Structure formats: structure tokens, C-alpha cells
Amino acid sequence: MINTNDTSDFAEKIMVDAYRKMSPRQKIQQVVSLTQTVQKMALTRLRDQYGPMTEQEEKLRLASLWLPPKTMIRLFNWNPEEKGY
Numbered sequence: 583m584i585n586t587n588d589t590s591d592f593a594e595k596i597m598v599d600a601y602r603k604m605s606p607r608q609k610i611q612q613v614v615s616l617t618q619t620v621q622k623m624a625l626t627r628l629r630d631q632y633g634p635m636t637e638q639e640e641k642l643r644l645a646s647l648w649l650p651p652k653t654m655i656r657l658f659n660w661n662p663e664e665k666g667y
Contacts, residue, residue, distance in 0.1 A: 632666065643667060 589597070604612070621644060628643050629635070635643070646654050646662035654660045 628667075 601609070624647055625640060625644055628640065632639075632643065642654070642658055642660045643662075643666065645658070646660065646667050649657075651662050654662055
């Protein structure tokens with residue numbers, strides 16, 4: 583079992599059993615949903631930190647949280663170390 587400090591062994595067993603019963607499609611949908619939730623939370627933090635931004639700036643700052651600075655510079659001409667993450 584996964585060792586998590588905030589989940590009881592009973593709750594963790596139920597969760598693992600539920601994941602095992604999911605189809606591959608359901609598992610992918612779960613990952614997509616969780617990824618979208620994490621991105622929304624990150625975007626909220628970015629908006630709090632930087633205030634109003636254009637949609638393009640939001641996308642660049644969000645991408646810079648996942649991509650290495652060299653990749654951001656090469657692909658988007660955006661240096662997160664200068665402009666912020």
C-alpha cells in the first residue's frame with residue numbers, strides 16, 4: 583500500500599480498490615480531471631501574485647511552471663527567470 587500520512591488504511595484500501603476497478607478510459611479521465619484542477623489552482627496563485635494578465639501571459643506563466651526555462655525560451659521566447667513564473 584501507499585504510505586500516506588493523512589489517509590487511514592481503511593480509506594486507502596477503498597480508494598485503491600476503486601482505482602483497480604476503473605477501466606483505462608476512466609483512469610485517463612481521472613488523470614485529466616486532476617491535472618485540470620492542479621492547473622486551475624496554479625493559475626489562481628499566478629493571478630494573485632501578478633494581478634491582471636492577458637490570456638497569453640497566463641498561458642506562458644502556467645507553462646513555465648512545468649517546462650524548463652531553456653524550453654520556454656526556445657519555444658516561446660519567454661524567460662521565466664526574468665519575467666517570473
